[in-house]
Amino acid sequence: MTTGNNQSQITIIVGTQWGDEGKGKITDFFAGQSDYVVRFHGGNNAGHTVIVEGDVYKLHLIPSGVLYDRPISIIGNGTVIDPCALIKELDKLKTRGVNPRLKISYRAHVIMPYHIAVDEGLTGHQGALAAGSTKRGIAPVYADKMYRHGIRMIDLLEPEIFHEKLEKSYSFNVELVNKVLGVEFDTPMDDIYQDYIQYGARLKEYLTDTSLELGQALKAGKQILFEGAQGLSLDVDHGIYPHTTSSNMVAGHIAVGAGLTVRSIDRIIGIAKAYVSRVGISPFPTELGETEAKVLRDKGGEYGTTTGRPRRVGWLDLVQLRQAVRVNGLTELTLTKLDILSGFEKLPVCVAYEARGKRLEEVPASLELYRQAKPVYKTFAGWDELTPDQINSMIQAGFKGLPQAMQNYIRFIEDVLNCPISIISLGPERHQTIVR
Ligand code: GDP
Ligand code: IMO
Numbered sequence: 001m002t003t004g005n006n007q008s009q010i011t012i013i014v015g016t017q018w019g020d021e022g023k024g025k026i027t028d029f030f031a032g033q034s035d036y037v038v039r040f041h042g043g044n045n046a047g048h049t050v051i052v053e054g055d056v057y058k059l060h061l062i063p064s065g066v067l068y069d070r071p072i073s074i075i076g077n078g079t080v081i082d083p084c085a086l087i088k089e090l091d092k093l094k095t096r097g098v099n100p101r102l103k104i105s106y107r108a109h110v111i112m113p114y115h116i117a118v119d120e121g122l123t124g125h126q127g128a129l130a131a132g133s134t135k136r137g138i139a140p141v142y143a144d145k146m147y148r149h150g151i152r153m154i155d156l157l158e159p160e161i162f163h164e165k166l167e168k169s170y171s172f173n174v175e176l177v178n179k180v181l182g183v184e185f186d187t188p189m190d191d192i193y194q195d196y197i198q199y200g201a202r203l204k205e206y207l208t209d210t211s212l213e214l215g216q217a218l219k220a221g222k223q224i225l226f227e228g229a230q231g232l233s234l235d236v237d238h239g240i241y242p243h244t245t246s247s248n249m250v251a252g253h254i255a256v257g258a259g260l261t262v263r264s265i266d267r268i269i270g271i272a273k274a275y276v277s278r279v280g281i282s283p284f285p286t287e288l289g290e291t292e293a294k295v296l297r298d299k300g301g302e303y304g305t306t307t308g309r310p311r312r313v314g315w316l317d318l319v320q321l322r323q324a325v326r327v328n329g330l331t332e333l334t335l336t337k338l339d340i341l342s343g344f345e346k347l348p349v350c351v352a353y354e355a356r357g358k359r360l361e362e363v364p365a366s367l368e369l370y371r372q373a374k375p376v377y378k379t380f381a382g383w384d385e386l387t388p389d390q391i392n393s394m395i396q397a398g399f400k401g402l403p404q405a406m407q408n409y410i411r412f413i414e415d416v417l418n419c420p421i422s423i424i425s426l427g428p429e430r431h432q433t434i435v436r
């Protein structure tokens, strides 16, 4: 099977770990059967990779359904948009012959140059409590949204309102950057104003009320696929706060971030890597020491899709996944990168943490406890290194063709989590996927 068969009207794909689980690959897998593919939170901090017949696409804001003609790509109101970055992403796709059928919410907030400057300064200010941001301006733009002096995409089409709001947002942020954070920022407001009016003119054709369109699509029986960014441990409410991003990626957030009712959700698919990777700063209970980490990092190509930073890597953490299953209400899991886990003699899986002499089955709210959390492992026998031919045969044969040790690993995870693993990914290409 080269594409996902999906009868559900609303399907949500979410990350269950620290991002980079392979959401882009699996979104693309289902997108050919969808009428809409929707991003509902986050911005170009995300980097989603889709590989089709050797062609690699790295998407940041444009949903991963864009390689198919059928779906309309929606960038919902809960996202934050750097218009300059978005225009570059669009242009790059167009030069490769991809013409997105894109619609962008009027209500999405706009990342301004001073947000990026604030983000630069924040990491230094936050010190050990920083998350290691991608420096795309994400925290500052969401903060301005909550302060209620944020700028929305529709404002770029209304020059007077835009000017009125920009004066407030600019003066606030420039004071913050220069005086509190000590980062130099001296771009005149008028230059920013002129640039952003131009961006508005360029993006105007895509702007609309996407909530209304999705509501109508739902009534008309269309198939709607949501593509989460990041992963639950980065969720600003449920993640390892403050080492998180500034948006919510929990599945129920589609109502907020896309303006669509949650009443008709059929499938919520959590994407989990068969091990864990983390780009950025936070405690990481199952993290490998550098020598072991290097082997797994290089084998798995674990370098950030957005920033190119080396990703920290560790063994699979079922405490983390237990929370993701519960909070999202996952109907199923997809396990990715099982091919990368081949050739290891032993595969430890973290089933609980230990801290202050106590066993923890759930992710603690306490940062202090989380910093102290040591993994309790159950160790599995690994499986041999797999050749490309062996992987191809397994994809043909399906689950029963997988090495027995891999089947044991998969069955253990779904038993502990009480959640079926319905899709197994054995390579980055669209077709390297087994549906059980
Ligand atoms: P996302 O942010 O969740 O979309 O994931 P990224 O694209 O940032 O990182 C996932 C990386 O793993 C990308 O390079 C994918 O091409 C790759 N990938 C996804 N699934 C698999 C898989 O099953 N096996 C292998 N080897 N690579 C995969
Ligand atoms: P995708 O969608 C991995 C991490 C950053 C940092 C924290 C806050 O590709 O899975 P931010 O720039 O959002 O303020 O950074 O969140 N982070 C991600 N890590 N994958 C991502 O997205 C990420 N988006 C943000 O590294 O720790």
Ligand code: MG
Pocket: 019, 020, 021, 046, 047, 048, 049, 305
């Ligand atoms: Mg990524």
